[in-house]
Amino acid sequence: MLVTTSRKPSAKSRTLCKLLSRFTASRCISRGKMGMQELLDFTEGNTFIVVGEYHGNPGELSFHDNEGKLLFSIRFSDRYSEEIDSYWFPDVLPVLTGEGEIAEALESFFHFERVESDRVVQLPQNSLVMAIGDKEIDFMGSGKSLFKFNIKGFKKY
Template sequence: MYITSSRKPSAGTRTLCKHLASFFGFEYFNRGKMSMGEVLSLSHGNPLLIVGEYHGNPGSLAFYDGEGFCTLSIYISVLEAPSNYPKKSNSFPLIIGDNELVLVIKDLIVPDDSTFSKVLSLTISGNQLDFKEGENELFSLRMKSYKVFEVDEECS
C-alpha cells in the first residue's frame, strides 16, 4: 500500500502520513501537484491511502483499492500528536477492536498470507483509533465518522 496526502499539505499532515507509513510498513510519497489520476497510476495497482486536511490539520483518511475505487473514508481529528516513529517491521500491526471497521481495514491493508507484529497494534474502540508500540501509545485519532463505499459510489 502507498500513502500520500492531499495537495499542499500542512506540516502536521505530512508528519501523520510519515507516521502511518512507518507504522504499517507502507511506502510514503509526496504528492506535490499530481492529479488524482497520476497518484493512482504511481501506486501501480496497489491500494492507496490519502490523508486529507480540514482547516490545516489532518482531517480524513481515504482508502482506495488497487483499481482506483474509493472503498473507505474516515473523518478524523488528531487527539494525541505523533511523538516518535514506530520501529519499522516486516509484519503488520495487530488490528483489534469492537467495531465493524476492524474487518474493513484488515481487508484493505493486510494481505491474506501476512504475519502480525508482536509489538505494534491498532486498537479501534468506539470512536478512537489508538496506535501503540507495546504498551506505549504512539498517537491517537478520533473518528468523527466513516463510510464504507460500494464500487459505484464517489468518495467524498
C-alpha cells in the same frame, strides 16, 4: 501500499503521512500536483490512503483500491504522544484488535492479523497494535500509545 497527502498538505499532514507509512510498513509520498491518474500509475497497482485536511490539520483518511475507487473514509481528530519523537518503528507488521464496522473495514484493507483484545498483552514486546473502537483508533508500539484518532465519522462507499 502507499500513503499520500492531499495536493497542498500542511506540515502536520506530512508528518501524519510519514507516521502512518512507518506504522503500516508502507511507502509515503507527498502528492503535490499529481492527479489521480498519475497517482494510480505511481502506486503500481497497489491500494493507497490519502490523508486529507480539515482547517489545515489532518482530518480524513480516504482508503482507495488499486483502481482508485474510494472504498471508505474516516474523519477524525488526532493526538500524538510525546513518545512518538523517540520511537523506533520495528520491521514488523501491526496486528489489529477491536470489533465493529471500522475494525472490519480496516482489516479487509490492510490484511493484518486480527487478535482478540485479551491476547494483546501476550504479544512480543516490540509489537505494533492498531486498537480500534467505535470512537477512537489507538496506534500502539511496545505497549504504549503513540498516536490516536478520535473518530468523528465513518462512511463506506
